[in-house]
Amino acid sequence: MVKSLNPSTLKEALIMKKNNRNAIIYAGGSDLMVAKKVSHEMLFINQLNELKEIYEDEEFLTIGAASIYYDMIQNPLIPELLKQVLKDIASPAIRNVATIGGNICNASPAGDSLPALYIFDTKIVAASLDDHNQIIERIIPIENFILGIRKIDLKSDEIVTKIIIPKDKISRTTKMGYKKVGARKAQAISKLLFVAVMNVENDQVTDLRVAYGSVGITTLRRKDIESHYIGIKYKELLAKIPEIIDEYRECLHPIDDQRSTAVYRKKGCLNLLEDFLNEC
CATH class of the missing domain: 3.30.390.50 (CO dehydrogenase flavoprotein, C-terminal domain)
Structure with a gap:
């Protein structure tokens, strides 16, 4: 039987990932559930509102990794070009569960969102815990994060929490x-x-x-x-x-x-x- 891990906060999720490094992270599951038979623990993060926030400051647009395509399409902060891309992905049913973080971490050569994210000079934020269980972050340019087919620069104790886009690349x-x-x-x-x-x-x-x-x-x-x-x-x-x-x-x-x-x-x-x- 597959063990299910259900955190209520991001920090709780990171503690679980630190203690279960083979755990597979599950948000929308639209790629994961058709990819392979699951034999490791499943770490569910789709209930974490911390990973669904979309906001901006003077320099950057920040998109939570668990933001679903439908919510991104409806959000006025999302660039129109990225919205066009998301509208063409799969079906309405998939767009209501699939997440931007999942499309990135799946690292498929045919990942629909990826070319748009590349031209926006998107950076990936990966979080983990230090020795004192405090949250620390790594920021990786998307072209350095995706290494090949299904290969990403993500450590076994890390979770992708958000992506950041420089606003000058949008305007x-x-x-x-x-x-x-x-x-x-x-x-x-x-x-x-x-x-x-x-x-x-x-x-x-x-x-x-x-x-x-x-x-x-x-x-x-x-x-x-x-x-x-x-x-x-x-x-x-x-x-x-x-x-x-x-x-x-x-x-x-x-x-x-x-x-x-x-x-x-x-x-x-x-x-x-x-x-x-x-x-x-």
């Missing part, structure tokens, strides 16, 4: 692009995901961020390529579109699988990027 955009390509409109695992933002002021490109999902073992974002084109005139950017496409062509290495082919994915990625740049 500095004059153009947003998002596209999920799947076998059908809803309840489809992505063949590819494309998310991009650009900011143009006085005909100068002041920001450019591009991320792809479902085309590698982790979300693809190349800050080095982006930096080449920040600071140039928008007309120059238009002239350099073939150059930009060639740079991304070199770093996109999708695979063939049951959902799509590498050729289709790569062509789709480049076409979506070209359309986004031309339409800005």
Whole structure:
């Protein structure tokens, strides 16, 4: 029989995790319950309101790791681009139980929220207890937190408690692009995901961020390529579109699988990027 752990506070949950390091953390369970047979203790955190708070200060937007998609879609603080992404995930039933922390920690290459979180320079907050049972936190950039397929930088005594997004990464955009390509409109695992933002002021490109999902073992974002084109005139950017496409062509290495082919994915990625740049 699987042992159930049901804390009433975050600190209680961290004590239980410290004492049961193999315990599997359960929030919404929409990925977990179809992934594998559960044989370890289950640590339930979906009842902890501390992990569902969404708030902002002058610098950051903070989203509790156990926030469900439905609540995020309804919350006025959530960026419109992220809301668009969440609305395309699965079905209403899933969106009423699935959590943002679960989608991150599942670390699937096809995780729908991940490209948007990458372009917002999201950071993951992981909490644990020190030797005096006081809560301590680690803050990890999302690109360093997700290490590979189902692999994350989370210690055995830690729980992801929230994510933080710099507000300047939300506000500095004059153009947003998002596209999920799947076998059908809803309840489809992505063949590819494309998310991009650009900011143009006085005909100068002041920001450019591009991320792809479902085309590698982790979300693809190349800050080095982006930096080449920040600071140039928008007309120059238009002239350099073939150059930009060639740079991304070199770093996109999708695979063939049951959902799509590498050729289709790569062509789709480049076409979506070209359309986004031309339409800005």
